[in-house]
Amino acid sequence: MRGSLAVVAGLFASSALQGTFSIVAYDPATGDIGVAVQSRVLGVGSIVPWAEAGVGAIATQALANVRFGPDGLQRLGEGQSPEAIREAFLMSDAGRDRRQFLILDAKGGTAAFTGSECFDWAGHHEGENFAVAGNILASNAVVEAMVNAFEKERASGQGELAEWMLGALQAGQVAGGDKRGQQSAALLVMRKGGGYSGTSDRHVDLRVEDHVSPIEELARLLKKHRAFFRYRPITKQPETE
Numbered sequence: 014m015r016g017s018l019a020v021v022a023g024l025f026a027s028s029a030l031q032g033t034f035s036i037v038a039y040d041p042a043t044g045d046i047g048v049a050v051q052s053r054v055l056g057v058g059s060i061v062p063w064a065e066a067g068v069g070a071i072a073t074q075a076l077a078n079v080r081f082g083p084d085g086l087q088r089l090g091e092g093q094s095p096e097a098i099r100e101a102f103l104m105s106d107a108g109r110d111r112r113q114f115l116i117l118d119a120k121g122g123t124a125a126f127t128g129s130e131c132f133d134w135a136g137h138h139e140g141e142n143f144a145v146a147g148n149i150l151a152s153n154a155v156v157e158a159m160v161n162a163f164e165k166e167r168a169s170g171q172g173e174l175a176e177w178m179l180g181a182l183q184a185g186q187v188a189g190g191d192k193r194g195q196q197s198a199a200l201l202v203m204r205k206g207g208g209y210s211g212t213s214d215r216h217v218d219l220r221v222e223d224h225v226s227p228i229e230e231l232a233r234l235l236k237k238h239r240a241f242f243r244y245r246p247i248t249k250q251p252e253t254e
Contacts, residue, residue: 032052032053032132032147032148032149032150032191032192032193033050033051033052033053033054033057033061033074033075033113033147033148033149033191034050034051034052034145034146034147034148034150034155034156034159034182034185034190034191035048035049035050035051035061035062035072035074035115035145035146035147036048036049036050036072036115036143036144036145036159036163036178036181036182037064037070037071037072037115037116037117037123037143037144038070038117038142038143038144038163038174038177038178039070039117039119039120039121039142039143039174040142040167040173040174040177041121041142043173043174043204044066044067044119044204044205045173045174045175045202045203045204045207045216046064046065046066046067046068046069046070046117046119046174046202046203046204047062047064047070047174047175047178047200047201047202047203047217048061048062048063048064048070048071048072048178048199048200048201049062049175049178049179049181049182049198049199049200049201050062050072050074050182050198050199051182051185051186051190051191051195051197051198051227051228052074052191052196052197052198053149053191053193053194053195053196054196054197055196055197055222055223056197056220056222056223057196057197057198057199058197058198058199058201058220058221058222059220060073060074060077060079061073061074061077061199062082062199062201063081063082063083063085063086064086064201064202064203065086065089065090065203065214066203066204066205066207066214067119067205067214068086068089068090068118068119069085069086069089069095069116069117069118069119070115070116070117070201070203071085071086071114071115071116071117072114072115072146073085073112073113073114074112074113074114074146074148075111075112075113075127075128075131075132075135075148076108076111076112077112078102078106078108078112078114081102081112081114084102085098085102085114085116088101089116089118089119094118094122094124095116095117095118095122095123095124096124098116098124099114099116099124099125099126102114102126103126109126109128110128110129110130110131111128111130111131112126112128112131113126113127113128113131113135113137113146113147113148114126114146115137115144115145115146116144117143117144121141121142121143123139123140123142123143123144124139124144125137125138125139125144125146127146127148131148131149132148132149133149134147134148134149134150134151134152134153134155135147135148135149135150136153136156137156138156138157138159138160140160140163140164143163145159145160145163145181147159147185147191149191149192149193150185150189150190150191150192151188151189151190151191151192152188152189154188154189155185155188155189155190156185157188158184158185158187158188159181159182159184159185159188160181161184162180162181162183162184162185163177163178163180163181165180166180166181173202174202175200175202175216175217175235176235178200178202179200179228179231179232179235182198182228182231183228183232186228195224195225195226195227195228196223196224196227197220197221197222197223197224197227198220198221198224198227198228198230198231199219199220199221199231200217200218200219200220200231200235201215201217201218201219202216202217202218203215203216204216209242217235217238219231219234219235219238221234
């Protein structure tokens with residue numbers, strides 16, 4: 014049994030090294046905070062994206078330290094700055110050179126890190142109210158394309174944060190994306206009271222776990238999500254005596 018567990022652990026560690034590109038972003042007009050990601054790994058939505066309405070967002074990738082997600086959100090909620098959190102992560106993590114992460118607060122402030130041992134091409138960019146990062150990419154053109162696409166989508170006045178981040182993923186893929194191909198993608202947007210029937214903050218939460226074209230599938234699901242949730246009337250529950 015122990016041997017089997019060791020094999021499983023080894024396979025997971027190997028898969029965690031698969032290439033990934035992501036974006037964290039904030040829209041001050043709506044308060045939306047989100048993460049979008051694509052990776053050559055199964056179920057990236059359970060690894061990379063973390064966000065909380067009114068608090069911030071984290072993307073943790075490369076040899077991902079998933080603890081950075083909940084720990085980072087807790088620190089943001091306590092009022093720590095993205096820069097201070099980045100330093101705390103680096104000081105406490107022996108595997109820092111193999112990590113890559115993005116931190117975004119509820120005012121649009123960012124901090125990013127790409128470890129020196131992340132596989133080429135790896136790097137990041139911090140912009141106004143957003144940040145982008147990727148590793149094992151075709152080239153730095155992937156990140157550049159994501160940045161340009163996000164800024165163009167945002168300036169267009171069309172759609173919301175979810176569409177803008179999706180546009181960044183699509184542009185990154187066109188520019189070469191992950192060297193090892195595609196497998197999964199996720200889109201998470203948090204908005205106060207913006208979830209189902211206004212009873213949660215989970216405004217958009219879509220995952221493509223395993224697909225030959227996960228970003229295209231994510232785009233299809235987002236269109237369905239908009240059609241179903243934006244215009245579906247909320248049924249009033251009968252009053253109880």
